[in-house]
Amino acid sequence: MSSQTIATPDLPLAPPPTFWNSPGLRRFRRHKLAVFGAAAIIVMTLACIFGPMLLPYSDTFIDIRQRFAPPFSGPHVLGTDPLGRDILARLLMAGRISLAVGFSAMLISMAIGVCIGLIAGFYEGVIGSALMRFVDAMLCFPSIFLLLAISALIEPSVPSIVLLIAMTSWMEVARVVEAQIRSLRTRDFAVAAVSMGSSNTRIMFRELLPNAVAPIVVAATLNVAHAILAESYISFLGYGIQPPTPSWGNMLENAQSYLTSAPWLAILPGAAITLAVTSFNFVGDGLRDALDPRMDSH
């Protein structure tokens, strides 16, 4: 008992909510898998952009004496393919293509889906229900069947594959947006905008759309995952990105024939696809929680 100390409680000086500790971002950070996913996406993107410049081999360099080199065995870190090309270099270059296809297909399909959903939700009645029946009808075709049927009509190139994937994946977004807009347009602020004589376009894009951003962002993230997966499916089946341009999907195209002798040819690109798609799905899931204020009580 030397001296009496009076515990002075730290007064909770709540810091003003900056970006980093805003409630939404806190909910996102609490979602460990989403943080993992976001980190993995950043690392993968950076690796695919800068990685190929740091490697001694280019993705098209044919090292004929090193064909079928297994991973961790020689100068090629992740081994080589049947032509003796460095797998790591090809994985990174393929990543550029696959991730770029995923992002661009997402942007286009979001643009289509948001517009259709917005119009269908705003103009209920004939236009709205006609558009939504079209959405329903498009969803009647299993996605891979539709992708392949149309891919037979087009010259496969990176832009045409992006368009193809976008054209077959905007329907879910349209449904989400339509439901949001339909419930928003009867709210007081929307009715007020109408009574103030705002034009329809202004109400749609300046009043309603900003209030539907949360589900759109979530749908966009999940859409990237879907697009990467779709690209890998059609490229694996031979109707997507054409060699010599590598993509994660077409790297797997001939891997099945070498399954016995060179299994790494199949394992590595598939693992890359799975990692990328899982990451986007985790982030989408985390965003769903983060952007939903009702989740704060949990």
Place this chain on the structure above:
Amino acid sequence: MGAFLLRRLLQSLGLLLIVSVIGFAILHLAPGGPLSQFAAGGEMTQADLDRIAEQLGLNRPLPIQYLEWLWRMVRGDWGVSFRDQQPVLHIIGSHIGATLELMLTSTLLAMLIGAWVGILGAIKRYSLFDGLATIGAMIALSIPTFWFGLVVIYVFSVGLGWLPAGNRYTIGDGSFLNQLHHLIGPCIVLALVSTAVWSRYMRSSMLEVINQDYVRTARAKGLPERTILLRHSFRNALLPMITITGLHVPTLLSGALVTETVFTWPGMGRLFLDSISYRDYPVVMGILMFTAVLVLLGSLIADLLYGVADPRIARG
């Protein structure tokens, strides 16, 4: 119920009509349109092609051509294959069995495992098992089906030698056991995504049910926990799963196409892919329309079953 059935049927027919318009549009977008059958060979002059177009009525207005095409589809005349002149419906008929076999068995497997995982996850909410199941389902939904197929072949066929690497049966041995042996691999691969979907929905459906009053009543009556779970909670939690299964048909069909390709399974998906590489447009179109009908049937049946299974829903 009768009125509901009628309305739902009419809705489906209406949708099918829109589906047919989209299908017709795709057929006419094909390079050379329906004439590509003859144009592809390169042995015909433009004059020949024009004459055929005249004979087949392809130079008439599109709406009339559409109506004629639709009328033929309705009567079951889906055209003949470019490859061997077989009627399209006949070709689909000879391949659909293998696909249905795969889809039904994998759905069954997915239901068993998915329901079990979902129920356990709901009972032990936020436990280690629940967490792992959540992550596992998320990863399962992200794995490309064809890659999972390759991994299964690598591990169980190449590595362990337990399963055949493909085909529906060994040639010369069509016994039931042999077929079953060949079914295991593709069935597991196709069931992966469905299992993840089932476990997620089963978990949330179960969570909704186990806090209901009648479950508390059952517990208050002193019924054993097992009875409460199986008789009171599980049976009611299954109701929404009818809808999920019905809406899952398109995903299942897409998965079947990929699985059939990896396992050289002689089903409709493989047929579709082969027909595309041959530019066999009548078959491609036929299968596209056929899958759309299957999808519509799936959701229609699910809706009707739901009405039968849940007496609370009075539909008029």
